[in-house]
Amino acid sequence: KAGVTQTPRYLIKTRGQQVTLSCSPISGHRSVSWYQQTPGQGLQFLFEYFSETQRNKGNFPGRFSGRQFSNSRSEMNVSTLELGDSALYLCASSLTGLETRDTQYFGPGTRLTVL
Amino acid sequence: AQRVTQPEKLLSVFKGAPVELKCNYSYSGSPELFWYVQYSRQRLQLLLRHISRESIKGFTADLNKGETSFHLKKPFAQEEDSAMYYCAPRNNFNKFYFGSGTKLNVKP
Numbered sequence: 001k002a003g004v005t006q007t008p009r010y011l012i013k014t015r016g017q018q019v020t021l022s023c024s025p026i027s028g029h030r031s032v033s034w035y036q037q038t039p040g041q042g043l044q045f046l047f048e049y050f051s052e053t054q055r056n057k058g059n060f061p062g063r064f065s066g067r068q069f070s071n072s073r074s075e076m077n078v079s080t081l082e083l084g085d086s087a088l089y090l091c092a093s094s095l096t097g098l099e100t101r102d103t104q105y106f107g108p109g110t111r112l113t114v115l
Numbered sequence: 116a117q118r119v120t121q122p123e124k125l126l127s128v129f130k131g132a133p134v135e136l137k138c139n140y141s142y143s144g145s146p147e148l149f150w151y152v153q154y155s156r157q158r159l160q161l162l163l164r165h166i167s168r169e170s171i172k173g174f175t176a177d178l179n180k181g182e183t184s185f186h187l188k189k190p191f192a193q194e195e196d197s198a199m200y201y202c203a204p205r206n207n208f209n210k211f212y213f214g215s216g217t218k219l220n221v222k223p
Contacts, residue, residue, distance in 0.1 A: 003158075033211050042215040043159075043201060056211055090159060100147040100205040101166060106159040 002027065004093050004107035012113045018079040021110045023091030025072050031055075031097025032074040033104065034066060037088040049074050050097055078112075086114045117142045119204050121214040128192050129222050136187040136217045138202030146204040148185045150176055151213070153199040162187075162200070172196070192221045 005024045013019050025032050033056075034046040045058035049068035066076040072093075078085055088111050092104040119140045128134050140146065148165035163171045165178050165185065176187045185202060202214040 035213075043213045045211045045213075048211055058211075092159075097210060100207065100210060101164070102210075103149075103161050103164070104151075104211075108158050 004091060004105050006089075006091050006107035006110050008110060009108065010111045010113075012115065013081050014115050015081055015083060017081050018077065019081060019112060021076045021078075021089055021091075021112075023074045023076070023093075023107055025074070025091075025093030026105055029093035029095055029105070030072050031094045031102070032068060032072060033092045033094075033097070034074070034076050035090040035092065036060075037090055037109070038086075043090070046076070048097055055097070081114045083114050086112060088112075117206070117209050119202055119212065119214040121200075121202055121217045123217045124215070125218045125220065127220045127222060130194055131191050134189050134192040134196070134219065134221075136200050136202075136219065138185045138187065138204075138214055140183050140185065140202075140204040142183070142204050142206050142209065144206050145180075146206040146209075148176070148178060149203040149205065150174070150185075150187050151201045151203055153201070154195075155198070159201070192219075194221045194223055197221045 007022045031050045033048040036044045048056040052068045063079045068074045088109040090109045091107045094102040094104050150162040152162040153159040174189045178185050199216050199218050201216045
C-alpha cells in the first residue's frame with residue numbers, strides 16, 4: 001500500500017497570505033489528523049477529520065481550518081499567515097480514529113516558511 | 116486534566132551505554148500506550164506499542180501502573196538510535212495528543 005502523501009513538500013509565503021496544504025491518506029483509512037511540529041513546541045495537534053466532518057480539534061486559532069473530501073483526502077488551510085506559523089505540518093491517517101489501539105501513519109510533512 | 120510528560124528535551128549518551136527515555140502520564144482508566152520515533156529526514160513512525168509486548172530495535176517499554184509511567188529503555192544504545200522520540204498514551208478522550216518529545220543523541 002502507498003503511504004500517506006502530502007503536497008507540496010515545501011512552501012514559502014509572506015505574512016498575511018494564506019496557504020492550503022493537501023494530504024492523501026493510506027487507502028482505506030478514513031481518519032486524517034493534522035499536526036504542527038516545531039523545535040520549541042514539539043508536536044501540536046490541530047484537528048482530526050472523519051467522514052468529511054471535523055471530529056476533534058486542538059487549541060489553535062480559527063485561522064487554521066481544514067476539510068475532508070469523500071475520498072478521505074484532506075486539506076488544511078491557514079489564513080492571514082504569521083511568522084510564528086513557520087513549521088513542519090504533518091498529516092497522519094488511521095483506519096477509523098475511533099479505536100485507542102489504532103496506529104497513526106504519518107506523511108513526510110509540508111515545510112512552511114513564512115517571511 | 117489528562118497530561119503526558121516527557122521530562123527530558125534532550126538526552127545524550129555514549130554508544131553502548133544504557134538509555135531510558137521517560138514518559139509519565141495522568142490519564143483516566145487504562146490507556147493504550149505507544150512510542151513513536153522520528154529519525155533524521157524520515158517521517159514519524161510507530162516504534163512500539165505496549166499491548167504488543169514487543170521489543171523493536173532492542174527497545175522495550177514497561178508500563179508501571181502505580182507510577183503511571185511508560186519509560187522506553189534500551190540496554191546498549193547505538194548511534195543509529197539518535198532520533199526524536201514521542202510518547203503517546205491513548206484513551207477515549209485523548210486519541211491524538213503526543214508528549215513534547217525527547218531528542219536522543221547517541222555519541223560515538
